[in-house]
Structures are given as structure tokens and as C-alpha cells.
């Protein structure tokens with residue numbers, strides 16, 4: 355991915371197995387969020403290819419990729435504040451899942467159940483605290499019936515107790531078979547969930563593999579100290 359003369363993501367190549375949870379770490383500016391935008395279709399790569407199962411995603415916009423099964427949470431949740439929790443999930447299910455009307459309602463309700471939000475279904479999104487906003491961000495992504503879930507620093511700002519709750523939710527999604535890529539700075543939370551870890555630095559993958567081994571890699575430690 356080039357922005358003018360600047361190359362934000364360089365020759366990054368990896369695959370995600372079905373049901374796998376992959377973590378991505380790296381200092382600020384490493385290109386992590388840009389990589390998610392390339393996968394989710396909000397940026398068009400200057401070169402290279404991205405596919406889901408054997409189907410190429412190149413040329414599909416973000417809405418089409420969502421329908422194809424790419425679900426994404428954003429670093430800064432932006433729910434429809436004037437809508438209720440259920441309505442937020444319903445909009446996601448109606449526009450992102452490809453389900454017919456009745457099934458979209460069930461999909462939205464199920465997304466609230468899976469994220470522990472059912473009791474708050476009729477509360478305005480604007481009235482939610484931070485953990486519940488994170489749950490809603492997750493519920494909106496789940497309501498689109500993703501095959502791959504992209505989590506962008508969803509742990510940020512939470513207390514330790516809240517992080518334990520969030521890690522529990524994400525672990526359940528993984529146990530249900532969802533494939534997950536999770537960018538996160540809070541390593542102890544990330545390491546409870548992921549099977550494999552990639553570390554990026556200045557647009558490149560500098561280490562990949564077993565999470566503990568990646569964290570011990572001298573180039574990873576240097577990138578963090580340098581970043």
C-alpha cells in the first residue's frame with residue numbers, strides 16, 4: 355500500500371486458517387490498521403492480492419466484502435448513538451449479513467446474546483459505558499455474520515476486570531469456530547486468545563509464529579524499544 359511516495363505496507367504476505375486466531379502487534383505506524391483497511395476493502399492496495407477461501411476480494415468494495423464475510427471492529431466505536439442497542443445490531447444484520455428481514459432480526463438478537471448485551475437491547479447506544487460500547491462494536495460485527503472477524507485494538511481503555519470479560523467473549527467466539535485477526539497493544543489479553551502472532555514494523559512482517567517465540571525474538575524487542 356502506497357500513499358504517494360510512502361509505502362505503508364510492504365510485501366506483507368500471510369494466511370489465516372479456518373478457526374484460527376491470529377494476533378498482530380507492532381509499534382505505532384507499523385501499518386497494522388492500514389492492513390485491516392486493505393482486507394476490509396476501505397483501502398485499495400497499490401499491488402498484491404487478498405482472497406477469502408478461494409475467492410478474490412480484489413475489486414470488491416467494503417460493503418461487498420462485509421457481505422462476503424469480512425467483519426471488522428474499529429478502534430474508536432461509532433455506533434448510531436440515537437438508536438438502541440438492538441437497532442444498531444439490526445442495521446448491521448440488515449445491511450451486512452445478506453440475510454432476509456426475519457432472519458436479520460434473529461441474527462441481531464443472537465449477536466446481542468453472544469456479546470452479553472441482551473438485557474440492554476432497548477437502551478440507547480449513547481447511554482452505554484465503555485465495556486458495553488466494546489460489546490456493541492463486537493455485536494455489530496457479529497450481526498454481519500462474518501467468517502473472519504477483524505478486531506482493531508478492542509481492548510484499549512478497559513480496566514483489568516473489564517479486559518477479562520472481553521477476553522472471555524472473544525475466546526467464546528473462537529471456540530464457536532470463528533476465524534479472528536486481532537490487532538492489540540495489550541499483550542497479556544491478546545496472548546490468552548491467539549494461536550499465532552505476527553509482529554509488524556515500518557510496514558513489514560519482522561517475526562511470525564508461536565506467540566511466545568515471537569515476543570522473545572530480538573528483532574521484535576528492538577522494534578518495540580525503538581518504536
Ligand code: ADP
Pocket residue numbers: 357360362380381382383384385386387388389
Ligand atoms: P498502525 O496501525 O500500525 O499504527 P497505520 O496503519 O495507522 O499504523 O499507519 C502506517 C503508516 O501509514 C503511518 O506512517 C501512517 O502515517 C501512514 N498512513 C496511514 N494512513 C495514511 C493515509 N491515508 N495517507 C498517508 N499516510 C497514511
